[in-house]
Amino acid sequence: MTAAGFDGVERRGLMFVLSSPSGAGKTTLSRLLIERMPGLKMSVSATTRPMRPGEVDGRDYFFVDKPRFEAMVAQGELLEWATVFDNRYGTPRAPVEAALSAGQDVLFDIDWQGTQQLREKARADVVSVFILPPSAADLEKRLHTRAQDSDEVIRGRMSRATHELSHWAEYDYIVVNHDVDDAFAEVQSILKAERLKRERRTGLTEFVRKLQRQLEK
Numbered sequence: 057m058t059a060a061g062f063d064g065v066e067r068r069g070l071m072f073v074l075s076s077p078s079g080a081g082k083t084t085l086s087r088l089l090i091e092r093m094p095g096l097k098m099s100v101s102a103t104t105r106p107m108r109p110g111e112v113d114g115r116d117y118f119f120v121d122k123p124r125f126e127a128m129v130a131q132g133e134l135l136e137w138a139t140v141f142d143n144r145y146g147t148p149r150a151p152v153e154a155a156l157s158a159g160q161d162v163l164f165d166i167d168w169q170g171t172q173q174l175r176e177k178a179r180a181d182v183v184s185v186f187i188l189p190p191s192a193a194d195l196e197k198r199l200h201t202r203a204q205d206s207d208e209v210i211r212g213r214m215s216r217a218t219h220e221l222s223h224w225a226e227y228d229y230i231v232v233n234h235d236v237d238d239a240f241a242e243v244q245s246i247l248k249a250e251r252l253k254r255e256r257r258t259g260l261t262e263f264v265r266k267l268q269r270q271l272e273k
């Protein structure tokens with residue numbers, strides 16, 4: 057799980073988790089992070105939910121049927137999985153392990169159940185951020201603007217939001233998404249700081265020894 061960091065010091069890759077109630081802006085923030093932060097790779101989940109207009113299989117999700125999902129669970133192919141809105145969602149293990157061992161960080165857009173499982177498996181490597189909407193009205197507006205779901209689905213998501221919100225205290229960082237640019241800057245700062253954490257920078261001892269040798273000359 058180590059490779060050279062941007063400044064030449066080896067470090068372990070980290071698992072960067074974003075969670076929020078649907079409509080709090082997490083998908084936009086994830087997209088911005090992937091576009092603007094080198095060395096960060098998105099984990100593409102498998103799901104049994106139907107594809108929405110505009111979604112692409114293999115980019116947004118791997119869309120699979122229930123038997124295939126069950127087979128992935130049985131064969132240990134998923135790092136974590138959960139049932140959300142009556143559908144199954146899970147993180148394929150192999151791409152995550154490959155990215156981490158290549159020294160890349162991995163971004164996860166998963167719910168609190170998945171975050172708990174990742175934390176149990178790899179506490180030291182997980183950095184979790186919970187995104188809060190500024191108000192209930194704002195959340196509802198964003199769900200309607202998205203306009204891809206029926207009113208019934210939106211009502212379901214609003215009532216789920218209350219439940220999801222109750223898990224905020226299990227996260228390392230909390231960002232209130234008043235403004236997408238500000239929220240992005242905050243999330244980006246978290247990732248930048250976490251990349252510099254001493255514990256994850258496995259090459260520091262060697263780096264400092266080299267500095268000392270140079271100074272002694």
Ligand code: 5GP
Nearest residue numbers: 101137138140145146147165166167169170
């Ligand atoms: P949506 O159907 O709107 O794309 O996602 C619904 C919820 O499922 C979101 O809260 C999202 O974070 C969560 N989710 C997506 N993929 C996964 C996954 O692989 N594991 C878990 N535990 N949750 C996921």
